[in-house]
Amino acid sequence: MLEKAFVGGRKYWIWMGCLLVVMGAGFLSWLYQFSEGLGVTGMSRDISWGVYIANFTFLVGVAAAAVMVVIPYYIHHYKAFGRITILAEFLGVAAVTMCLLFIIVDLGNPFRALNVLLHPTPKSILFWDMVVLNGYLFLNIFIGWNVLMAERKGSPTPGWIKPFIYLSIPWAISIHTVTAFLYAGLPGRHFWLTAIMAARFLSSAFAAGPAMLILFCLILRKTTKFDAGNQQIRTLSGIVAYAMILNVFFFLLECFTAFYSGIPGHQHTIVYLFAGLHGHTGLVPWMWTSAFFWVVSLVLLIVPVTRRSDDVLAVACVAVFIGCYIDKGVGLVIGGFIPNPLEHITEYVATVPEILITLGVWATGFFILSALYKVALTVKEEVEAEA
Amino acid sequence: MGVNRRKFLKIAGISTLGAAAVPAADALAMNPIEWLDKQLGGFTPSEILLHMGHKPTGLKPREALTAKRWAMVVNVRQLDEEIAEACRETCHKIHNVPDIKNPKHEIKWIWAEHYEHALPGQHHEHIDDVLKEAPFLVMCNHCYDPACVRVCPTKATFKREHDGIVLMDMHRCIGCRFCMAACPFGARNFNWKDPRLFLKEEDQNPEFPTRMKGVVEKCNFCAERLAKGQIPACVEVAQELCKKKGREPALVFGDLEDPDSEVRQVLRRHHSLRRKPELGTNPNVYYIV
Ligand code: SF4
Ligand code: SF4
Numbered sequence: 034m035l036e037k038a039f040v041g042g043r044k045y046w047i048w049m050g051c052l053l054v055v056m057g058a059g060f061l062s063w064l065y066q067f068s069e070g071l072g073v074t075g076m077s078r079d080i081s082w083g084v085y086i087a088n089f090t091f092l093v094g095v096a097a098a099a100v101m102v103v104i105p106y107y108i109h110h111y112k113a114f115g116r117i118t119i120l121a122e123f124l125g126v127a128a129v130t131m132c133l134l135f136i137i138v139d140l141g142n143p144f145r146a147l148n149v150l151l152h153p154t155p156k157s158i159l160f161w162d163m164v165v166l167n168g169y170l171f172l173n174i175f176i177g178w179n180v181l182m183a184e185r186k187g188s189p190t191p192g193w194i195k196p197f198i199y200l201s202i203p204w205a206i207s208i209h210t211v212t213a214f215l216y217a218g219l220p221g222r223h224f225w226l227t228a229i230m231a232a233r234f235l236s237s238a239f240a241a242g243p244a245m246l247i248l249f250c251l252i253l254r255k256t257t258k259f260d261a262g263n264q265q266i267r268t269l270s271g272i273v274a275y276a277m278i279l280n281v282f283f284f285l286l287e288c289f290t291a292f293y294s295g296i297p298g299h300q301h302t303i304v305y306l307f308a309g310l311h312g313h314t315g316l317v318p319w320m321w322t323s324a325f326f327w328v329v330s331l332v333l334l335i336v337p338v339t340r341r342s343d344d345v346l347a348v349a350c351v352a353v354f355i356g357c358y359i360d361k362g363v364g365l366v367i368g369g370f371i372p373n374p375l376e377h378i379t380e381y382v383a384t385v386p387e388i389l390i391t392l393g394v395w396a397t398g399f400f401i402l403s404a405l406y407k408v409a410l411t412v413k414e415e416v417e418a419e420a
Numbered sequence: 421m422g423v424n425r426r427k428f429l430k431i432a433g434i435s436t437l438g439a440a441a442v443p444a445a446d447a448l449a450m451n452p453i454e455w456l457d458k459q460l461g462g463f464t465p466s467e468i469l470l471h472m473g474h475k476p477t478g479l480k481p482r483e484a485l486t487a488k489r490w491a492m493v494v495n496v497r498q499l500d501e502e503i504a505e506a507c508r509e510t511c512h513k514i515h516n517v518p519d520i521k522n523p524k525h526e527i528k529w530i531w532a533e534h535y536e537h538a539l540p541g542q543h544h545e546h547i548d549d550v551l552k553e554a555p556f557l558v559m560c561n562h563c564y565d566p567a568c569v570r571v572c573p574t575k576a577t578f579k580r581e582h583d584g585i586v587l588m589d590m591h592r593c594i595g596c597r598f599c600m601a602a603c604p605f606g607a608r609n610f611n612w613k614d615p616r617l618f619l620k621e622e623d624q625n626p627e628f629p630t631r632m633k634g635v636v637e638k639c640n641f642c643a644e645r646l647a648k649g650q651i652p653a654c655v656e657v658a659q660e661l662c663k664k665k666g667r668e669p670a671l672v673f674g675d676l677e678d679p680d681s682e683v684r685q686v687l688r689r690h691h692s693l694r695r696k697p698e699l700g701t702n703p704n705v706y707y708i709v
């Protein structure tokens with residue numbers, strides 16, 4: 034089936050070519066980073082994780098979001114989603130691959146990465162994160178591929194694959210929960226040390242992931258013969274709306290606890306993010322941009338007329354994406370390090386090589402996604418042509 | 421642990437060579453057990469064989485200083501800029517800590533902070549002026565329940581069970597920096613650049629390994645000195661200077677589980693604080709203010 038990824042029109046090849054160029058630039062930057070050390074990034078003694086881990090965290094959410102299509106289809110027998118489950122699962126594959134790449138480029142000693150397997154340490158959440166992420170990658174490739182094979186042969190989804198599909202549901206929740214635990218279990222980082230972290234992660238994931246899926250469906254409708262269907266897009270937009278409301282609600286809960294309790298440690302990061310602390314205001318414009326997009330997306334998603342128009346929905350989805358990306362990437366990861374444990378403030382700005390590497394990883398993800406979507410859509414077209 | 425292992429292998433190597441070279445007379449003059457002991461740097465032959473190429477955890481030459489739980493007391497009122505700086509300089513010199521000026525990439529094992537940064541939350545504006553300016557020496561607390569050890573996915577950072585020192589295996593660290601996010605005291609450093617570029621050849625201590633880029637490092641409570649029967653370098657320097665200045669020792673080091681140890685005596689005499697005790701890491705460094 035994979036050969037279908039190598040058959041495509043001019044546009045397809047131009048798109049893939051562009052991605053390859055970005056991937057190449059990213060790879061060269063990574064070689065530079067590898068030879069010079071992580072000092073070529075904007076990270077520092079105080080902000081020891083930056084854009085890589087931020088993107089990693091965000092993309093784990095995107096990967097987990099496949100479950101928002103799988104649950105209605107397989108558990109609630111919502112037949113309409115049958116058309117798009119494969120898109121969600123393949124999005125999961127691409128997103129997890131990006132996650133793993135972001136971890137690798139963040140390591141000080143990437144060639145020692147296997148030490149995590151050679152010296153398995155179940156007390157470390159990172160160990161479990163590696164287990165669940167790789168497991169999820171395997172599950173999605175395995176399920177997606179087999180379901181697609183069956184579809185191609187015109188036979189129903191084989192029964193033996195069902196247990197794997199059911200397993201993939203809690204597994205998807207687990208990848209984002211475990212990723213939240215990376216942060217929520219650390220003493221002394223007030224902004225992260227919160228029981229609601231996993232819930233916040235899941236809500237923002239279930240907003241941003243399906244929002245991306247809607248965008249892909251709309252793009253595919255314009256650029257290919259594949260139409261995900263109006264009903265499908267409407268249902269997805271409802272999911273995004275609910276998840277986004279929860280996401281904002283959870284954030285406001287954090288604010289209440291921090292400010293009503295009056296405990297300074299709980300407030301510092303939030304104050305730094307939205308107003309600046311001791312004259313340091315590096316992230317303030319970012320956070321207000323994020324807040325602005327949150328509000329815009331909420332309005333557009335809640336009002337039925339706007340949600341039902343494809344064009345406006347596209348805008349709303351872009352707003353969800355940007356709002357969540359900044360909040361979770363920039364705000365949550367970088368913000369958590371400010372102020373530092375000694376209550377000094379160091380700020381963070383990503384460098385050019387760092388950004389190129391980040392873009393390179395995204396391009397790799399899109400490359401994989403495009404190839405997989407190409408396969409899936411070709412199969413669907415062939416099946417429909419035969420019918 | 422890289423440090424111990426290297427030193428250990430060196431000792432093992434030298435002794436094999438040495439065994440052949442030592443004149444017979446010398447050997448005869450000594451009790452054979454003593455002679456062998458000397459040759460093997462305090463390790464027994466079976467220990468050497470058993471641990472060849474492995475991490476010699478729990479293995480120590482017999483002349484080493486030992487304890488069940490090492491701890492340090494910093495008596496802040498006895499410190500001054502000069503002593504604090506001498507501690508920092510000595511520690512960094514003997515441990516080949518590179519002198520990187522850029523604060524973003526800086527490596528520090530021990531350094532001075534003001535009260536409000538060393539003990540945030542325990543500071544208020546009406547404290548004694550002397551304390552406001554006093555150098556609070558901070559370093560790794562060698563926590564009894566270290567968060568850094570809990571999170572490390574490779575056991576590259578580990579607590580030595582027999583004496584509680586929290587150590588690093590630089591050969592195993594993958595540089596994920598999870599431990600840096602976990603340590604609530606900012607005690608850990610990452611080698612953002614090749615540290616050897618910031619170390620002058622002639623200033624290097626050949627007896628202590630230099631590090632490569634991409635690994636994490638921090639204070640090791642002078643484990644390599646304890647193994648040779650010496651107290652940590654910062655404590656030694658501080659005590660010398662305090663003696664010269666006619667003060668009580670600013671730094672005291674000893675076994676927390678020995679009721680007669682110097683640390684226990686000082687802790688009985690003075691009220692002391694620890695950094696962020698509410699986080700449950702159980703620091704083994706105490707502050708007397
Ligand atoms: S001070 Fe930090 S690095 Fe040292 S043992 Fe405690 S948690 Fe680990
Ligand atoms: S950076 Fe090294 S010591 Fe720290 S958690 Fe990762 S592997 Fe362990």
